Amino acid sequence: MTDKTDRDCTPVPSGDGHIPGKLGVDCAPSQSGTTSDIEWLQQSPERYQFMQATDSPLLLRLQGTQLTNTVAVAPRMIPPRMMYPRGLLPAIGHQGAVPLGVFPPASTRQAPASLSCISRTGVLPASHFALDSISSTQEAVPQHVGPSSHLLDHARLQDPTAVKQEMPLTGSGQYYRSLLDAKVRMHLSELCKIQQLQYLLDHHVAQQRSLPELPVVDISSEAQQPLDLNCSTVSNSNNILVTLKEQTPESQDRILHTETNLELSCVPPASLESHQDQETSEIDSEEEITSSVLDMCPKKKRNTCTTELVNVVPELYKSVIRTPELQQNNRVVSWETTLPQNPLPSLPPDTSLRHSHSLNLLQQPIMKPQSGLVTQGGRPLLPLVHPDLGTSLAIEKGVVPEMYVEASFRKTNSSDEDVPEHVLSLVAEVGCSSKRNLDTITKSTSGKLHQSLNPLPREKSMTMGSCSDINPLPPDLSPVPNKDIVEDVSVSHASLKNKPASVETKPVAQEEQSQVPESKTIITELDFRKQPPVDNKCPICGDRVSGYHYGMYSCESCKGFFKRTIHSKRHEKLKCTFGGGCLVDLRSRKQCAACRFQKCLSLGMKLEAIRRDRQRGGRSLYEGSSEQRRLIKIKEEQATQSPVPKKRKQRQPSNHVTGKISSTCSSSTGNGGSKAGPSSVSPCMSEPGPSRLAVKTEPKSPGLPQLIQELVEQEKVFIHQSVGECCLSTLREEKNLLETICHFVNHQMLPLVKWAKGLPMYRQLVIEDQIRLLHKNVLSILCLNAIFYCLDHAGRLLLPKNQVIDLTTFNAAKFHQLVPKVTSIADQLHTAGLDLPAFVCLKLILLLSPDAPMVQSSEQVQAYQETAQEVFFDHITHAQPGNSRALGNLMLGLAAIERIAQQLNQETVWDVAVVERTFRHEEDVCSDRPCIRYRVL
DNA sequence: TACTCAGGGCCAGAC
DNA sequence: GTCTGGCCCTGAGTA
Ligand SMILES: [Zn+2]
Ligand SMILES: [Zn+2]
Numbered sequence: 028m029t030d031k032t033d034r035d036c037t038p039v040p041s042g043d044g045h046i047p048g049k050l051g052v053d054c055a056p057s058q059s060g061t062t063s064d065i066e067w068l069q070q071s072p073e074r075y076q077f078m079q080a081t082d083s084p085l086l087l088r089l090q091g092t093q094l095t096n097t098v099a100v101a102p103r104m105i106p107p108r109m110m111y112p113r114g115l116l117p118a119i120g121h122q123g124a125v126p127l128g129v130f131p132p133a134s135t136r137q138a139p140a141s142l143s144c145i146s147r148t149g150v151l152p153a154s155h156f157a158l159d160s161i162s163s164t165q166e167a168v169p170q171h172v173g174p175s176s177h178l179l180d181h182a183r184l185q186d187p188t189a190v191k192q193e194m195p196l197t198g199s200g201q202y203y204r205s206l207l208d209a210k211v212r213m214h215l216s217e218l219c220k221i222q223q224l225q226y227l228l229d230h231h232v233a234q235q236r237s238l239p240e241l242p243v244v245d246i247s248s249e250a251q252q253p254l255d256l257n258c259s260t261v262s263n264s265n266n267i268l269v270t271l272k273e274q275t276p277e278s279q280d281r282i283l284h285t286e287t288n289l290e291l292s293c294v295p296p297a298s299l300e301s302h303q304d305q306e307t308s309e310i311d312s313e314e315e316i317t318s319s320v321l322d323m324c325p326k327k328k329r330n331t332c333t334t335e336l337v338n339v340v341p342e343l344y345k346s347v348i349r350t351p352e353l354q355q356n357n358r359v360v361s362w363e364t365t366l367p368q369n370p371l372p373s374l375p376p377d378t379s380l381r382h383s384h385s386l387n388l389l390q391q392p393i394m395k396p397q398s399g400l401v402t403q404g405g406r407p408l409l410p411l412v413h414p415d416l417g418t419s420l421a422i423e424k425g426v427v428p429e430m431y432v433e434a435s436f437r438k439t440n441s442s443d444e445d446v447p448e449h450v451l452s453l454v455a456e457v458g459c460s461s462k463r464n465l466d467t468i469t470k471s472t473s474g475k476l477h478q479s480l481n482p483l484p485r486e487k488s489m490t491m492g493s494c495s496d497i498n499p500l501p502p503d504l505s506p507v508p509n510k511d512i513v514e515d516v517s518v519s520h521a522s523l524k525n526k527p528a529s530v531e532t533k534p535v536a537q538e539e540q541s542q543v544p545e546s547k548t549i550i551t552e553l554d555f556r557k558q559p560p561v562d563n564k565c566p567i568c569g570d571r572v573s574g575y576h577y578g579m580y581s582c583e584s585c586k587g588f589f590k591r592t593i594h595s596k597r598h599e600k601l602k603c604t605f606g607g608g609c610l611v612d613l614r615s616r617k618q619c620a621a622c623r624f625q626k627c628l629s630l631g632m633k634l635e636a637i638r639r640d641r642q643r644g645g646r647s648l649y650e651g652s653s654e655q656r657r658l659i660k661i662k663e664e665q666a667t668q669s670p671v672p673k674k675r676k677q678r679q680p681s682n683h684v685t686g687k688i689s690s691t692c693s694s695s696t697g698n699g700g701s702k703a704g705p706s707s708v709s710p711c712m713s714e715p716g717p718s719r720l721a722v723k724t725e726p727k728s729p730g731l732p733q734l735i736q737e738l739v740e741q742e743k744v745f746i747h748q749s750v751g752e753c754c755l756s757t758l759r760e761e762k763n764l765l766e767t768i769c770h771f772v773n774h775q776m777l778p779l780v781k782w783a784k785g786l787p788m789y790r791q792l793v794i795e796d797q798i799r800l801l802h803k804n805v806l807s808i809l810c811l812n813a814i815f816y817c818l819d820h821a822g823r824l825l826l827p828k829n830q831v832i833d834l835t836t837f838n839a840a841k842f843h844q845l846v847p848k849v850t851s852i853a854d855q856l857h858t859a860g861l862d863l864p865a866f867v868c869l870k871l872i873l874l875l876s877p878d879a880p881m882v883q884s885s886e887q888v889q890a891y892q893e894t895a896q897e898v899f900f901d902h903i904t905h906a907q908p909g910n911s912r913a914l915g916n917l918m919l920g921l922a923a924i925e926r927i928a929q930q931l932n933q934e935t936v937w938d939v940a941v942v943e944r945t946f947r948h949e950e951d952v953c954s955d956r957p958c959i960r961y962r963v964l
Numbered sequence: 965t966a967c968t969c970a971g972g973g974c975c976a977g978a979c
Numbered sequence: 980g981t982c983t984g985g986c987c988c989t990g991a992g993t994a
Binding site for chain 1: 969970971972973978979
């Protein structure tokens with residue numbers, strides 16, 4: 028049922044129809060890799076909305092005798108009353124916050140004794156979302172049905188953190204993009220479930236109060252199993268009792284039945300009444316009203332409108348209005364239009380519409396980025412805009428005020444500081460991390476920027492003009508952050524640590540001054556791999572950072588945990604009992620070792636940093652090690668500053684320089700000699716782009732299989748050769764993409780030959796087969812090379828000697844899809860954890876494709892390819908234990924590369940004689956006579 | 965030679 | 980018995 032992609036017009040949003048991983052932008056994936064982060068966000072209304080919603084987590088604090096949990100939820104996406112199910116979720120086994128969108132299994136849910144809700148506007152009165160009572164019964168019975176199709180289980184299956192595990196921190200924005208998309212997908216699917224609940228409640232209330240009927244919806248007719256929800260009114264009160272039944276598979280033969288009863292309060296607070304009157308009158312004074320927060324009473328309906336929906340919780344009372352105009356345009360905002368296939372109805376321009384439901388419920392004013400907004404640190408401050416969202420949207424009263432999102436970009440000017448490469452700092456994490464980001468932004472901009480955390484003035488929020496009319500930074504807005512939130516967060520952290528609370532709760536401005544230079548760039552998540560977090564909190568668990576451990580800054584306990592886990596090989600069998608996605612923080616870090624370990628990995632800890640020989644002391648050199656970073660920095664300094672040798676003596680470090688060479692360290696040839704040399708900075712990545720090659724310049728990692736070690740060695744040969752051949756001087760004039768590709772291939776032919784000739788297995792084939800295989804697979808191999816080494820997410824090839832080819836600028840004619848396709852494959856591969864060992868394996872697998880024409884010993888080739896595949900599979904399984912999707916995605920990516928190469932092959936002509944001559948004599952004949960030309964049509 | 969850093973090991977305490 | 984996390988040891992590299 029999860030694979031259901033039926034997009035029938037179903038009136039009630041259902042959980043599954045929405046899941047299939049299609050964001051709105053997917054219809055134009057071609058743009059995903061060639062845009063800035065802001066543009067990328069704007070491509071998808073869903074992304075944008077999610078972004079808007081999650082940049083300011085609303086804290087829902089549950090206080091019980093056994094629980095003091097902080098739950099971060101998306102306030103603008105989910106009306107408070109919809110937090111009830113979520114609010115109930117944290118339980119003993121899952122202490123701490125529940126990541127957005129992750130429903131812990133029913134078995135772990137527990138009712139809080141009390142519940143309060145804190146937003147940036149202050150503490151919301153409990154009456155707004157009072158939880159009157161809850162009871163829960165559980166019983167385990169033998170499972171007699173097929174797989175549980177319960178929607179809440181889908182929520183877990185769709186756990187974004189599970190996807191996260193597949194995503195390496197590549198240093199580019201891709202990680203964040205992928206992560207965000209995963210979360211958006213997750214969120215959308217969850218939203219459908221919430222809508223079901225919402226619909227049911229609305230329906231119930233509508234009936235109960237004789238309000239205009241909702242469109243009739245037969246939930247049970249859904250192909251997907253809807254939530255098993257029942258509403259009933261509690262006698263002698265306004266409260267509604269909601270019963271939610273769930274089935275959670277516990278094991279193969281057992282299924283856990285859970286029944287949760289929520290009693291929801293629905294007494295309108297007095298304050299709301301006057302507010303509504305005010306609004307109604309304001310609305311009445313205008314001609315073209317499309318919708319408003321009309322009150323719940325049908326008698327107050329305007330003639331031109333039809334009130335269709337009401338809500339249970341008073342402050343969220345709202346109406347969906349059908350106007351003739353909207354109906355004409357088929358853009359009625361109602362349940363129908365908030366369906367999965369059209370979750371965000373795009374509105375006619377100049378329609379000031381107060382959205383009524385679901386995704387649109389909590390939108391913000393739309394603003395266009397203003398380029399002039401640049402902070403002192405060089406980071407532009409951009410209010411995010413989604414052009415499809417219409418011109419303006421009002422703020423729902425009493426919900427969440429407007430806020431700007433800070434986007435930081437790679438700094439191009441030089442600086443003394445090791446300036447981190449920024450991607451959107453707020454996008455990536457919800458929950459605690461967002462909180463941290465929120466704090467950070469608040470701190471760093473306080474007093475300087477009008478980074479408003481306050482709502483727009485009322486008149487602005489009520490009547491919006493076109494987006495360009497709106498000043499995103501009204502000068503009169505107070506920049507003062509909500510003190511409650513800032514302090515509250517600090518306290519909650521402080522209370523968990525053995526630090527004096529006063530340290531933590533001192534005014535943020537002071538803290539900022541004392542710790543961070545004014546111009547210091549905000550540290551984003553990726554940066555703790557380069558420099559310690561500003562708050563000195565372990566990115567994994569929030570504890571105090573004790574130093575740089577295994578590739579990232581982390582606390583002592585996470586360091587110890589990682590070390591122990593590897594040493595004991597426990598990581599091979601770790602499995603999350605909750606299906607992944609457990610929160611890992613100071614309090615909960617001991618709850619789930621699997622998720623903690625995954626978090627360690629995903630945030631940057633390196634398996635390679637653990638010494639197999641267990642040698643103490645010394646310096647390590649693995650990708651991302653402090654030593655390596657230092658060496659790179661020195662190299663860069665030398666390269667950029669002066670040819671005069673530094674006074675520091677440069678040693679050539681070995682992998683683990685301990686004086687003794689572990690026996691496992693020596694294998695294969697070369698011993699990482701000084702030529703292709705260890706510690707030499709990636710030749711291909713010398714200036715821009717991520718330094719993926721760094722790892723390959725170190726000596727062999729002892730833990731890797733022999734084949735991979737040899738492949739890595741051979742890769743060095745290729746890189747060494749390739750850099751010399753990479754010259755674009757003659758390329759300047761070429762405007763044709765194919766021509767450029769051919770040019771590139773011709774220049775890479777000789778390095779490829781030298782590389783291939785040294786490859787294990789391949790070199791044992793007869794030379795004719797070798798030539799044919801190389802000839803047939805050159806394009807796919809080079810494509811993979813480009814993806815691994817030099818393609819950035821903007822579709823540029825970052826080449827040695829600071830050469831950059833912007834592929835997007837080419838007149839690609841019939842290949843206009845090519846670049847976006849390749850960048851999207853690159854995303855896929857990097858997301859799936861394409862590391863150097865995997866990469867070299869894939870190259871070999873590509874080369875050893877047995878279906879190349881005229882190959883004599885195709886069986887032998889096939890056998891070799893299978894061997895390479897096995898090694899590759901093994902590597903992925905070990906590198907990403909428990910991540911079954913990675914393998915599949917890598918193979919899919921490979922297949923996609925082959926298809927592209929095939930397409931290119933059809934458009935090009937090979938001069939086989941030249942290929943053969945190059946191969947046999949290792950001469951660069953291509954410069955005289957090209958190996959490959961593109962077909963001129 | 966003292967110091968720093970980032971590995972590893974040890975061990976009391978929690979579970 | 981296993982796991983945790985604070986503390987200390989170790990040794991390469993640096994000043
Ligand atoms: Zn930690
Ligand atoms: Zn877990």
